[in-house]
Amino acid sequence: MLGNFQQSNLRIEVEAKEKNICDSLLQTDKLKTWIFPQTLSSELPETLKLGVKFTSKLGFVEIDHQVELLENNCLRFLLSKGIDGYHEWCWGDGWIQSRLEGISLLPLNLAQTFSLLKLRQYLISQETKVDS
Secondary structure, X not given: OOOEEEEEEEEEEOOOOHHHHHHHHHEHHHHHHHOOOOEEOOOOOOEOOOOOEEEEEEOOEEEEXXXXXXXXXXXXXXXXXXXXXXXXXXXXXXXXXEEEEEEEOOOHHHHHHHHHHXXXXXXXXXXXXXXX
């Protein structure tokens, strides 16, 4: 794999319940909504489960994902193609943490920051709908 070894750990606070964060990461219809402009392969099940494999695309870059770990508040993908490494998500009431590590030509910290901000914005919009 060409590229540089990169690692990034980010944690943000978000006014959202643990269940809503979990649903946004594991329910593929919700995941596809907030992860835009990145697209996900269409053969995904309704809910991500251990061992599920899929491809995401951002422009011309494809990244293969495999769900390697799935616990009550933790999800880890093994990544290949555009990134060789892993992406781990952990969450709880009011917070989300993302750890990304791998070899890639892509600026991983920038992409990770953008993803976390998109997820936070999505969760805020969902909480607003519930409160209305």
